[in-house]
Amino acid sequence: xxxxxxADGSRPRRTDARGGPVDPERRTVLAGVLFGTGVAxxxxxxxxxxLALQWHHFYDRxxxxxxxxADGFFHAVxxxxxxxxxxLLADVRRRVPVRWGRWTGAVLAGVGGFxxxxxxxxxxxxxxxxxxxxxxxxxxxxxxxxxSAVLVLLAGLLVLRRTRPDxxxxxxxx
Amino acid sequence: MDHDHGGAVHATTGWVAVEVVVVVGLLVVAxxxxxxxxxxxxxxxxxxxxxxxxxxxxxCVAAALVGPLADAARTSFPAHMAxxxxxxxxxxxxxxxxxxxxxxxxxxxxxxxxxxxxxxxSRPVRVLTHPAVAALxxxxxxxxxxxxxxYPATHVSPLVHAAxxxxxxxxxxxxxxxxxxxxxxxxxxxxxxxSVVLVGYVAAHSVLAKHLYAHPPxxxxxxxxxxxxxxxxxxxDVVDVALVVLVAAGWYAATRPREAxxxxxxxxx
Numbered sequence: 001x002x003x004x005x006x007a008d009g010s011r012p013r014r015t016d017a018r019g020g021p022v023d024p025e026r027r028t029v030l031a032g033v034l035f036g037t038g039v040a041x042x043x044x045x046x047x048x049x050x051l052a053l054q055w056h057h058f059y060d061r062x063x064x065x066x067x068x069x070a071d072g073f074f075h076a077v078x079x080x081x082x083x084x085x086x087x088l089l090a091d092v093r094r095r096v097p098v099r100w101g102r103w104t105g106a107v108l109a110g111v112g113g114f115x116x117x118x119x120x121x122x123x124x125x126x127x128x129x130x131x132x133x134x135x136x137x138x139x140x141x142x143x144x145x146x147x148s149a150v151l152v153l154l155a156g157l158l159v160l161r162r163t164r165p166d167x168x169x170x171x172x173x174x
Numbered sequence: 175m176d177h178d179h180g181g182a183v184h185a186t187t188g189w190v191a192v193e194v195v196v197v198v199g200l201l202v203v204a205x206x207x208x209x210x211x212x213x214x215x216x217x218x219x220x221x222x223x224x225x226x227x228x229x230x231x232x233x234c235v236a237a238a239l240v241g242p243l244a245d246a247a248r249t250s251f252p253a254h255m256a257x258x259x260x261x262x263x264x265x266x267x268x269x270x271x272x273x274x275x276x277x278x279x280x281x282x283x284x285x286x287x288x289x290x291x292x293x294x295x296s297r298p299v300r301v302l303t304h305p306a307v308a309a310l311x312x313x314x315x316x317x318x319x320x321x322x323x324x325y326p327a328t329h330v331s332p333l334v335h336a337a338x339x340x341x342x343x344x345x346x347x348x349x350x351x352x353x354x355x356x357x358x359x360x361x362x363x364x365x366x367x368x369s370v371v372l373v374g375y376v377a378a379h380s381v382l383a384k385h386l387y388a389h390p391p392x393x394x395x396x397x398x399x400x401x402x403x404x405x406x407x408x409x410x411d412v413v414d415v416a417l418v419v420l421v422a423a424g425w426y427a428a429t430r431p432r433e434a435x436x437x438x439x440x441x442x443x
Contacts (some may be wrong), residue, residue, distance in 0.1 A: 022431075066211055067383045068385070069377070069381050070377075071380075071381075071384075072376075072377035072378070072380040072381035073373065073374075073377040073409070075376075075377075075380060076372075076373040076374075076376035076377040076414070077373055078382065079371065079376075079411065079414060079415050079418060080372070080373055080418050083415065083418040083419055083422050084369075084422055085417070086422075087422040087423070087425065087426050090426060092427060093427065094430075094431065095431055136311070
């Protein structure tokens with residue numbers, strides 16, 4: 001990272017094809033958050049809850065047209081940002097050595113942040129779908145879902161904080 | 175091909191004519207591609223994978239339009255949907271990666287090659303090949319097909335059948351070319367525009383799949399509709415991820431940092 005920032009603290013030297021500045025530090029975090037959010041939104045739901053546990057179903061017929069439309073965009077965006085997260089990571093990698101710890105923290109923050117959003121907004125506020133259907137203690141499933149989401153999010157934020165470029169240094173921020 | 179097992183429904187002149195046109199059309203395209211390879215063999219070597227991808231694309235189109243899958247599609251909605259994925263998504267993706275326009279520009283005499291590139295630069299082609307227009311044509315066509323009585327009509331009228339399938343193939347090709355084309359495109363939309371259009375198209379595709387799950391087209395049974403709709407949704411997702419990867423890979427190649435770029439390498443595409 002230090003290699004791309006001139007000693008006087010001005011704009012990073014490296015540029016993209018259009019001449020705009022590229023900050024590999026910020027791009028590492030962006031790549032991780034996009035990938036984590038995308039993986040949580042596309043793959044965790046599909047592979048874990050639809051295919052493995054079969055708690056979620058393709059379509060339960062009670063869903064409103066608005067929810068189906070929102071869901072369609074949601075999944076299209078989810079797959080898109082998963083792929084873009086990986087290409088941004090590859091882009092950082094060809095510019096500077098990747099700080100994998102920081103990327104991992106960003107991925108965890110993305111996964112946790114998405115699961116929290118899904119658990120609170122989608123499940124409880126909008127009621128698009130539930131964690132599991134036909135069970136008595138739904139609150140228990142919700143508590144586990146939201147609780148684990150908060151833990152993963154906090155772990156991610158903690159790792160991000162500990163891997164700040166200026167961690168332990170006097171500089172303001174990277 | 176034998177038409178004996180199809181029964182009285184499609185063993186009529188109209189249906190036979192459609193199949194003959196499809197087979198002849200595919201052969202003409204394949205021969206034209208081979209002629210292009212032959213005419214440009216004195217130039218720099220043509221990548222073998224382009225030829226293989228184009229052949230694969232023709233195979234997808236053929237499988238969707240003639241043979242056992244096409245026959246099954248007349249009565250089975252899942253088979254119809256598998257054909258639709260081959261004809262409108264996977265086939266066009268492979269054909270586009272075969273770079274037929276690039277091959278034509280290499281193979282044609284200079285004057286005719288200039289004529290071709292003038293056509294490609296003309297305003298109508300420019301409007302038609304904008305990703306948003308192409309997505310509206312492809313997506314709108316699908317909604318019209320399944321949302322109206324067009325779908326049952328394709329089983330009755332050979333002409334409607336031919337028109338609908340031609341539209342699915344052509345609209346799929348133009349949309350794919352506008353998003354991830356490798357042929358020269360003087361007015362290629364930005365990565366941002368292409369990404370947004372792609373997300374919108376995929377969303378419309380999956381919303382339509384869910385809609386079909388609960389509201390089958392006329393003449394389609396509930397179980398058939400459920401299987402077909404899930405095939406449409408998950409199959410569409412697979413091709414979608416491939417398209418996103420190709421858009422992102424194009425961006426990756428175009429934004430190569432200058433100091434890492436080999437001398438003389440193209441920076442933009």
